[in-house]
Amino acid sequence: MQRKYNKISEEFFEKLKEIVGEKFIFKEYEIRWTYAFGGSIFNKDWIPDLIILPHEKRQISEILHFANKNKIPVIPRGSGTSLSSGPLTPYGGIVLDLNLMNKIIEIDIENNVVEVEPGVICDELNNILRPKGYFFPPDPGSSSVATIGGMVANNAGGIQAFKYGVTKNYVLYLEVVLPDGQILTLGSKVLKSVSSYNLKDLFIGSEGTLGVITKIGLRIRPLPKHRKLGIFIFQDVEDLQDAVMELRRQGIVPNLLEFMDKLLLKAVSEYLKGEFLDIPNGYVLLAETDGDLMKGVDETFALMFDIIIQKNPIYHKIAMNDEERERLILARKANLPALSRIRPNTCVEDCSIQVSDFAKVIKKIEEIPQKIKAKNLLVAIICHMEGNLHPTFLFNENDEDDVKDFEKAIDYLYKEIIMPVGGTITGEHGIGKIKTPYLKLEYSPGVIDLMSRIKKLFDPNMILNPGIGKGDTVYLKKNTRIRTLKNQTGQILEMKCMRCGFCISCPSKIDYMIEAYSPRGRLSILNGLVYGELELNDLINNILHTCSLCGLCQTKCPAGVKTIEIFEKAREIIHK
Known part of the structure; x- marks a missing residue:
């Protein structure tokens, strides 16, 4: 059963325009299209009806009062970096883009x-x-x-x-x-x-x-004045877990304790090259202590080092200065760009477990592609070592078989691995619009009903971000549409844009304010054109030509998407 909401009539549009002004409201389909893309699989049915950029609370108050009275969905949005479809719009409605409220x-x-x-x-x-x-x-x-x-x-x-x-x-x-x-x-x-x-x-x-x-x-x-970082590589994940458990038993609290699996380290080493090519492959533990006095930091780090080294890592290195520290931290930060070069799409999942279950859970996650007999799917694992796991699935969202394997993998992850050990289906990314079916695995019907009643107490008409599993238990329809390239029907598109949003500092995005004028937005428009779901017109022509080709997005892009080359080629095709 899907919820029913009212569409935005011309009369409604004019009323909302009075609230925010003509420059801050957009109903053009091409602009709305770009707000349907996020860090999860694209769903063509999830196009918002209106984009509004409020710049003060009174406007938001009037918009919500009007939307509530007329039963129109309203979806707040920041930078659109959600990995769980949080700001996407399965019921259409109004996207409240809050980027102008940035004081x-x-x-x-x-x-x-x-x-x-x-x-x-x-x-x-x-x-x-x-x-x-x-x-x-x-x-x-x-x-x-x-x-x-x-x-x-x-x-x-x-x-x-x-x-x-x-x-x-x-x-x-x-x-x-x-x-x-x-x-x-x-x-x-x-x-x-x-x-x-x-x-x-x-x-x-x-x-x-x-x-x-x-x-x-x-x-x-x-701000702590001093810090000290080390990297440790283990052959066996059980030894790494033992090291972390002993740190806890001894009461040592690092400010940073991060895990990377073997697939990820291999990808990062090949991406960063240099000294990383000399590091043996294994399970990574990055550990750092910080504090106001260097003596105290050194003493705590020495205690931590002694505990970890007793668990027989096959390699270790201590950063001796800020430059070496930044280089080691880069190994952690480079995980997405490194993985994006293996497959066109990376989907970062989010779940948490007790650290005492860590090693056995990691091994089971590594086995997922084999367990579900996936043909092309890979999985890498990153973890904050308080138990917050980020299994990262690598595939192509434009390949129907890949998408089916990915959906099987997610099912297996939560039903067969995370919930049986008493974990949670999200640690920091949120339920969003993709994890509602798994909520019942974690909570009793009584708890789910209580969340629903709390939601209805604040929002009886269910207008605020409908489809989020917290308080809204109506399952969303699965996307069953198969997309076919307009001019190459037998081909599968490979576009490595992860839609992460790191490129939104683009000068034209800042000037024009809306998603469509960001590099991510332009790539979404090109996506629509090659699938024949958008038609070239003056607005799209303008959006593609307002890019100054400054190259800032290319330096910011974790996946190394060659945006300048793509946008120049698109312009060339348009002019022909």
């Missing part, structure tokens, strides 16, 4: 608080805090483009969660707009307050299903 309102060092709008980028906030000796610790892999609003909505973590925790540990208060347009402030500016129910935390990790976040008060911490 850092206040930095209060004395009280260790910053106040920001939801569109502020994580790394940009930390770049401003760093000279002041402070930082906001959560650091997801997409921190260079991830918005603070999106991080709150998904309770993002990152590579330092082992020591510093996740986003909810730093949110003091939120300003939110409810579906009826009501504006509320939840939480408090002070560190301790128990004067109300903890409603603020209900919105953290709610994935845009209860309200739209318009302001965030964050706690910040002094």
Whole structure:
């Protein structure tokens, strides 16, 4: 059963245009098309009906009040980096693109608080805090483009969660707009307050299903002055697990403890080359300690090193300076670009287990392609060693057989591996619009019903981000459409764009404000053209020609997509 919503009539469009102004509302199909692409498999049926760029809370309040009254879905969106289809639109409706709400309102060092709008980028906030000796610790892999609003909505973590925790540990208060347009402030500016129910935390990790976040008060911490990093390679994953368990038994808390499997290390070594080609292949443990005094950092690292080295790694190296540290950290950060060169698509899954189950779970995940008899599917594994796993599946989303194998692999992952050991189906990416069927494996009917009742208490008309499994148990229809290239019907498209969003700092995207004018958006438009699902017109011509060919996107692209060459060739074909 699918939910029923109203479409946006011309009368509705004019009313919404009055709220935000003509420059900040878009109904052109070609522009809406680009908002249907994300970090998951593309679904042509999930095209939004309208794109709106609000720039203050009163506009959001009026939009939500109007949408709620007329039963129109509203989907908040940050940078579109979700790996679980969070901001995609299975029911159409309005995408609220919040990127224009990007002000850092206040930095209060004395009280260790910053106040920001939801569109502020994580790394940009930390770049401003760093000279002041402070930082906001959560650091997801997409921190260079991830918005603070999106991080709150998904309770993002990152590579330092082992020591510093996740986003909810730093949110003091939120300003939110409810579906009826009501504006509320939840939480408090002070560190301790128990004067109300903890409603603020209900919105953290709610994935845009209860309200739209318009302001965030964050706690910040002094930036550690020193750190020390080592890389350790193990032949057997059991030895690596033993090392991590002993660190825990001894009470040693690294600020960074990261795992990479053999397939990933091989891919990274071939991608980075240089000294990495001399590293023996095996299971990787990156371990780092930090602190304010170098003596204390050295002492803690020495204790950690002694524990790890007793578990017989086949290789180790300690970074002796910042340059060597950055080179070793690059091995972790290069995982996506390295993997993207193996297959056209990389799908990063997200689940968590207890560390005591780590080795046996890793071995079972490695066996998935063989267990399901996949022809082309590969799996690599990254893990934050508090137990948050990221099995990364490599395939081609334009190959029907690959997609079927991928869907079998996801089923096997959660039903046969993660849930039997008492794990969770998501640690930091969210349920999104693809994990709802697995929710019943983790929670009892009573818990699922309670989440549904909470959702309906805040959003009785179910207009906010419908399709998210938290509070909405209606299963979405599977995409069964087979796409065929317009001029090469027997061929399968191989496009290595992961739609990660790292290219959205593009000058034309900043100037034109919307997704269509980003490199990712232009590639999505070309995707539509080659499949015959978009027709070349003046708007598409303009979008493709507003690219200045500056090459910034090519330097930012983890997958090494040759954007300049692609866009130049597209223009050449148009002119012919």
